[in-house]
Amino acid sequence: MMPAGEVKPLVTFWGTRGSISTPGRTTEKYGGNTACVTVRYRETCIILDAGTGIRNLGIELAEECKKAGNQLSLHLFLSHTHWDHIQGLPFFQPVYLKGTKLTIYGSHQKEDFLAAILKGQTDSEYFPVGMATFCAGMSVQEISQEVIHLGEVTIDWQEQVYHPGGSVRYRLHVNGKKIVYATDVELNRMFHPDQGSQAHKALAQDYLDFISNADLLIADGQYTEQEYTSKVGWGHSSIDLLLNTAYQAQVKQLAVFHHDPQHSDTFLDALWMKKRSRYHSAYKKMDVFWAREGLTLAI
Amino acid sequence: MNKDSDKTVHVDGPDNQSPRDKNFGYSTTTELPRKGVIGATPIQQRACLEIIGFGEVNKVIELGEGAVVIGRMPECGIQLSSTNVSRRHARVVFRNEEYHIEDLESTNGTYVNGIKVAKCVLRNNDQIDIGGVKMLFTEQKILDKT
Numbered sequence: 001m002m003p004a005g006e007v008k009p010l011v012t013f014w015g016t017r018g019s020i021s022t023p024g025r026t027t028e029k030y031g032g033n034t035a036c037v038t039v040r041y042r043e044t045c046i047i048l049d050a051g052t053g054i055r056n057l058g059i060e061l062a063e064e065c066k067k068a069g070n071q072l073s074l075h076l077f078l079s080h081t082h083w084d085h086i087q088g089l090p091f092f093q094p095v096y097l098k099g100t101k102l103t104i105y106g107s108h109q110k111e112d113f114l115a116a117i118l119k120g121q122t123d124s125e126y127f128p129v130g131m132a133t134f135c136a137g138m139s140v141q142e143i144s145q146e147v148i149h150l151g152e153v154t155i156d157w158q159e160q161v162y163h164p165g166g167s168v169r170y171r172l173h174v175n176g177k178k179i180v181y182a183t184d185v186e187l188n189r190m191f192h193p194d195q196g197s198q199a200h201k202a203l204a205q206d207y208l209d210f211i212s213n214a215d216l217l218i219a220d221g222q223y224t225e226q227e228y229t230s231k232v233g234w235g236h237s238s239i240d241l242l243l244n245t246a247y248q249a250q251v252k253q254l255a256v257f258h259h260d261p262q263h264s265d266t267f268l269d270a271l272w273m274k275k276r277s278r279y280h281s282a283y284k285k286m287d288v289f290w291a292r293e294g295l296t297l298a299i
Numbered sequence: 300m301n302k303d304s305d306k307t308v309h310v311d312g313p314d315n316q317s318p319r320d321k322n323f324g325y326s327t328t329t330e331l332p333r334k335g336v337i338g339a340t341p342i343q344q345r346a347c348l349e350i351i352g353f354g355e356v357n358k359v360i361e362l363g364e365g366a367v368v369i370g371r372m373p374e375c376g377i378q379l380s381s382t383n384v385s386r387r388h389a390r391v392v393f394r395n396e397e398y399h400i401e402d403l404e405s406t407n408g409t410y411v412n413g414i415k416v417a418k419c420v421l422r423n424n425d426q427i428d429i430g431g432v433k434m435l436f437t438e439q440k441i442l443d444k445t
Contacts (some may be wrong), residue, residue: 010417031413276413289413292421294399 008154008298009041009174011216015053016291018183018222018236018258019084029265031293034084035183035258037218041174044151046179047076048170048218052143053293056089063092071099075150077157078106079183080167090122090129090230100136108142109159112138115140123223158210161203162186163235169210177215177299182207183258187245188228212249215299218291219246221256221274224271239271247279247286253299254279255291343443346398346421348377348391352433365401368403369429383407383430391421397436400427407431 015021015033022032043059047054065072070096079085092152094100106114118140122131131138148155159166162185169182190204199292211217221243222236239256246254259268268290279286342406350358360377367376379388385405392399398421402409404420410428411419427434 008417012418287414292419294397295411295414295416296418297415298417299400 004050007042007175009172009177009179010296010298011179011218012038012040012057012296013053013255013291013293014038014057014058015049015088016049016221016257016259016293017051017084017261019261021052021084021087022261023041026264026266029292030259030263030290033216033293034087035079036088037181039153039172039174039179041153042151043073044153045072045074046150046153046155046172049075049079049183050076050089050092051084051086052088052091055091056092058088058091058093058095062097064112064157065094065097065100071101072097073101074103076102077102077155077168077170077181078114079169079181080107080163080165082122082164082165082184085184086118086121089118090127090131095134095138099137100139102136103145104140105137105148106140107159109166110257113140114142123218149210152237157208160185162189162231163184167235171206171210171214174299178213179216179299180211182211182215182217182219182221184235185237186233187220187241188232188234191241191245201284208249211246211251214249214253215250216253216255217246217251218255222258222260227260239275243275243279247284250284251286253287253289253297255289257291259290301393305403344359344396344438344440345440346393346436348427349435349437350379350432351426351435353433362391362393362395362398366390368404379429379432381432385430388429398423398436405430412417 014036016031017034018098023297033053033056036051036053036057037048038057039046039048041193045055061072068078074094091096095102102111104118120130121127122129124130124270127164144155147155152174155170157168160169167184169180172179195280220237221239223231223238225240228238236258242256243254272290276288279288309342328358346362348360348362361407367390368387369375369377369379369389369391371384372386385403385407387403389403389406390401391417392401399418400409400411400416400421401418402416407430408415410416421436423438425436427436
């Protein structure tokens with residue numbers, strides 16, 4: 001039991017699917033919405049990615065806002081701007097609420113400005129309502145500073161090169177805990193034994209250092225080993241390699257994330273049962289689970 | 300919309316065509332009692348918690364739409380006698396047509412399929428562990444014939 005008065009950061013999965021939303025009976029347990037996770041601590045609300053899962057988050061936040069009669073202050077960190085990480089933004093109710101403050105953070109290493117990319121998805125060719133109709137006070141920041149402080153949460157980040165177009169991983173330090181969000185990265189290339197250059201080894205070591213001793217690691221585990229062989233260069237990791245790497249880095253709890261659209265609930269359940277026991281019974285225990293929509297953890 | 304629109308539906312069909320329609324190829328409609336067409340459509344959501352371990356085996360509790368607290372205290376909607384269960388351990392609520400379980404800062408935690416949760420939307424066949432008491436959540440949608 002937590003000491004009286006202690007508040008723990010809450011991590012909620014709003015969308016766990018990779019690549020494209022996959023609604024239907026066979027995905028209702030792990031969820032069909034694409035990437036969106038929140039970390040909330042006291043008054044600070046941090047959103048990681050704006051896939052289709054952000055729509056349900058928006059509904060809940062709008063209800064909270066109405067009940068409490070206050071205004072929302074939100075911080076959205078984008079791993080990158082592929083569709084499955086931004087597509088829900090125009091359906092996020094708080095952007096249509098006057099008084100909402102939304103700051104969007106993302107990589108500065110894009111060929112186009114981040115703001116222009118986000119605006120592009122609401123062009124009339126794709127969407128009936130332009131970003132100009134958003135009532136919220138919005139600002140888009142291409143992150144440059146090494147560390148970002150938001151309330152009692154500190155965030156650092158690193159660029160990830162092993163994904164087409166690149167992506168960013170984030171690490172949140174909150175209440176003495178470390179929560180890492182590292183999706184859309186091809187660990188199989190990062191840790192490939194043939195990649196022997198010093199620069200390459202440094203990238204792999206950076207990754208290990210970044211996730212080291214994380215209380216929760218939310219990480220890309222899209223493919224089985226067998227599937228990966230036909231998806232080399234697509235920018236996603238195989239599950240076994242992710243598990244081994246996380247265990248090596250002494251991660252305490254691992255949420256396998258960015259589920260492949262072809263993976264049904266039954267398939268993911270079977271994978272989980274097969275894989276988790278090895279780490280559950282290991283001397284240094286690592287809790288492994290497949291991230292599931294509608295799940296909230298207290299860290 | 301006329302006042303009978305909630306009692307009748309309009310159905311296309313060649314058998315209902317008037318002579319004029321046959322000549323000019325118009326489609327037409329006829330009125331049928333709505334109840335005869337969609338009388339059994341309303342859906343009722345039913346959900347149960349079945350206690351499957353720790354001395355309370357085979358007890359099935361039907362969940363309603365109101366919140367129910369699980370704990371050791373007599374006033375809990377679902378009372379469990381195990382000393383590993385907190386006085387007020389967890390709560391099941393029905394919200395937006397889904398059942399959710401929320402831990403109430405219990406001593407030993409609330410687990411869904413082995414994961415310690417603060418909250419979780421429940422899905423069919425989820426296994427819940429409350430202080431060592433295991434429960435199976437099941438739900439189904441059935442036609443409301445009332």
